[in-house]
Amino acid sequence: MSMTPRARKFALTAHITSSIGWFGAVAGFLALAIAGAASRDAQVMRAAYPAMGLTYWYVIVPLGLASLLTGLVSSLGTEWGLFRHYWVLVKLLLTIPLTVLLLMHTQPVSYMANAGIERTLSGADLGWLRIQLVGDATAALLVLLVATILSVYRPRGMTGYGASR
């Protein structure tokens, strides 16, 4: 299955845009998570967590899904393939768990956003949850950074499947 050059460029543009957008949105989410976790000012928390909720639902989740989908299309529609080169395979093995974890972490984010909106947050409330959001965002950012490095450097190595074709 091979795409036309025009379709290939469109898919690649969509993939780069969604992936870098995902990275930037997670970076913004991390900044808000750090502000929320480090601050003892109730106003900062009530501003940070609703903003994180909106960013998560309307930017991070859609861009994460778009990045995975466009990545699949780009790899399957070109000679790179999905299972031929280790760097593509490793990116896939990074992106799928990250997307699954992204969808599994909707509850803590929604709860904190609602707590901020309902003005029930103060002081050291839900300390572990606030720290967990910082840890999760940091881990996600590192994974996305590794995926970006793999895309740029494309380290050599063909899988057995790729070599046999």
Added chain:
Amino acid sequence: MHSRGSTTSMPRWVKAFGIAAILVVLLFFSLHLAGYGGGGHTLHSDVMEHGMHQP
């Protein structure tokens, strides 16, 4: 495109990556089993009792 990867043996970077990934996963589950990580993928009962809705 295919000239970049001419060998069929697994490159060293993939092996190192795999070992690092296994260590990270083990660390992740160790922290969760030890009770760290706040609510995990779901929330504590004290959080749930307040109710929750998506934006």
